[in-house]
Amino acid sequence: MCHPVIRRFGSSAAGLSSFLLTEQEMIKHNFPVKGGRGCEGFVCTESDGRVTDGSPLFGLDCEMCLTTEGLEVTRVALVDADGRCVLDELVKPPNRIINYCTRFSGITRSILKPVSTRLEDVQSKLLQLLPRDAVLVGHSLDGDLRVLQMIHPHVMDTSLLYRQEFGRRFKLKRLAQVILNREIQSEDRRGHDPCEDALAALHLAQYFIRKGPREVLEDHHDELWDFPEIDDHVISSDHQLSSLSFGHALYGSGQSALFLGGAAETNGSVSNQHCRRQQCFSDREVVCVFRRLVQSYSLSVLQFSSFSNTLNQTTATGRQRHLQQVCERLRQMCVLYVGPLPADSTERHVHTLLKRCGRLRTVRLLHHTHGVHAEVVFEHLEGAQLALDHLDGHQINGCTIKVRRPVHELCLDLDERLSERLNDRLNSHMIYVCNLSTKPHRHDDLLQTFRQFGPIQQVTSAAEHSGKCSRHAFIKFECADSAQAAVGVALQIGSRKLSVCHALTPPHMTSWMHTHPVTMETSPETAEQREECDVSCDLEEPLLERQMKKLDGRVGKVFRALERNCLSVVILPGDSSGGGDHPGLCFIHIKQT
Known part of the structure; x- marks a missing residue:
């Protein structure tokens, strides 16, 4: 009785009308509804609201591409209750295509080139084909209806029929394999067949209606819901396994x-x-x-103990100095010089100009230069990069300002380090978004705007470590291609134009940069103490670097010795000495070749 399917439908629910999504559920799961946000101009089907258990089912599926305006439909398939494909149309989007998504859609430039069918043509055909009491069936149907820009009140979604805990959803391919004993979306075929997918969703819905929730669970619980998967958390109800090491x-x-x-x-x-x-x-x-x-x-x-032994042998001052140098290098990457500015400029003016790119840590006006300039320190490297890209050459009251990075020894290899950050696989799935609203619905708007590029794993406030409300956020996609596509498109939420760039800050360095900021001020120690500290650090740091290189080489030898498909986990402990608390690192990888 605690199973999510039973909790939603009960154990004795029967008949088609028992499994339709309610209006509240449609709103919750982002289906287009009358008067809904972002549904202005959508076409409404001619439905009279009289749905019975004998109403006809139609399976619907769409393939999409990515354009300058987001996801748009490129192919539509509709199958009737008998499994006949009554509509299979290619559609040419009105906006410029950025990515044909051929891997999933099977659509290419040459396929769409001769097509003249437009979205409004397909909408008209669907309105003619669907009876007034039609029930549309699909898998994650909300996305299909949104790209079709259509509103239909009677829907069944197979991803919500065969539901899991915590909002997780089965893939259509998995459901078809287990429930229907059918293989769809074959890897050896280029792209998905929307007719095949629509038919699979239709048959899954018909099976669920015919069997009922209890019998579906009895027949398929072990092979579907209780099948051990990486993304499924199977928890023992009586917790008998909790003490098993x-x-x-x-x-x-x-x-x-x-x-x-x-x-x-x-x-x-x-x-x-x-x-x-x-x-x-x-x-x-x-x-x-x-x-x-x-x-x-x-x-x-x-x-491996040699590196930790070396750390234990070095002084606490040496370790803390070494970590501070790492933090200071990261901080210097967030520093920009802006100017020349109008003579009456204040820190508040500079803050207002730059805050759209990211949260600022400090703003300091420099009056001793030729004209007024400002030294600005961003909290995130991404904010500094956006300001450098978007504001260099900006006009303010007749002044053309330049945005530059500092030039000193810590920044001599800055371009190379930024290039490394852009190519860092740890950040390949992540983007940085700024100029967000602080309104209550901001999170939902953010998800709706960026979900068009692909499934989102996580949205993290850029001010998470400072505890403040932020207008900036990091978004982690499931696929690196989604992150790449999101960066190249002009986006806005309401009247706010968003600025987006690739994530640059190493994920494991975020707390180092913000929880333990390193100031430029020096403590009033004697020259003799400073000299002694510098000498000890100079002796210890090369030793740490040599040991780290040896450790890196040995881990590499271990990894090369592993068999294919072997899971490897590398853990590097953090450091809590010297009054700091610097988290360690954990790398997880499955060897593919």
Whole structure:
């Protein structure tokens, strides 16, 4: 009775009308509705509201491309209750196409070139084909209706029929495979077939109506809802497994484990009883033993200790100085010089000019230059980059301002480091968005605007670490292509024009930059103390760099020794000494080749 399907429909629901989405559900799941936000100008089907269990079902599916105005339809398919495809039309979007999305749509430039059918033509055909009591069926149907710019009040969505916990949804391909025993969206075919997808959604809905929620669960619970997947969290209702350690589970399943490293205990997660332990006296020995034994064990735990030993041997002052230098390098990447400015300019004027690009940490006017200039420090590297790209050459009261980065030793390799940030795979799925509203519906508007480029994993406030309300945010897509497409399109929410760029800040550095800002002021220590500290740091930092390079090389050798499809997890502990709290890093990767 706690299953999400039963909670929504009950165990004895029957008949087509029991499984229609309510108006409240349609609004919640972003379906176009009369008077809804963003639905101005949408075409309404001629529905009389009299839907019965005998009303006809129609399966609908669309393929889309990305244009300068967002997602637009390129192909429409409609199948009737008997499975006949009554409409299969190619559609030419009115706006310039940026991405044909051929991998999913199968549409190419040459396919659309001779097409003359427009959106309004397809809308007219659909209005003629759909009876007044028609029920539309689709998988994530809200997206199809939005690109068709049509409103229909009677819908069934198979992604919400076969529902999961926490809003997760099964893919249509998975449902067709398990429920219908049918293979769709074949990998060896270029793009999806909307007729095939519409028919699959139709048959899934008909099956659900015919069987009812209880029988669907009884027949398919184990193979669908309870099937172990990476993105499915299977929780024991009686929590009997909560006390079972990982080592016991591994041992009980007949798997073998190996621990290589020093004599330190493994905190019971992989105990001596369930794991072969091999003590190694150096990192080099760990790598050599692992490369010989890697094929013999299901799980290997390797402990490299030389770098942590080196850290323990260095002074707290040296470690803190080293971390501060990293933070200061990041901070210097956020500094810009702006000017010349009008003579009557104030810090508030500069702040008003630049805040659309990102939150500012400090603004300082420089009057001793030839004309008034300002030194500006952004909280995020992305804000500085947007200001540099968009405001250089901007006119203010007849003054043409220039936006420049500082020139000193910390910034000599700045261009190379920015290039590395742009190519960083950790950030390839993320974008930075600024000039957002602070209104209550801002989050929903943001999702609606950027979901057109692809599924979104997470939206994070750019001020999360400062605890303040922010007009800027990071958006993480499931696909890097979605992030790339979002950067190249002019977007706005209401009257606000958004500025978008690729995320540049290393994800693991965000808290370093904002929780522990490093000031330019120096403490009143004596010259002798400063000299002593500088000498000790100069001796320690090259040693840390050498050890880090060795550690990097050894991890690389381990990774190259892994088999294909092997999961590897690399954990680098953080540092909480010297009054700071710098988080560690965790890298997770599945070896593909």
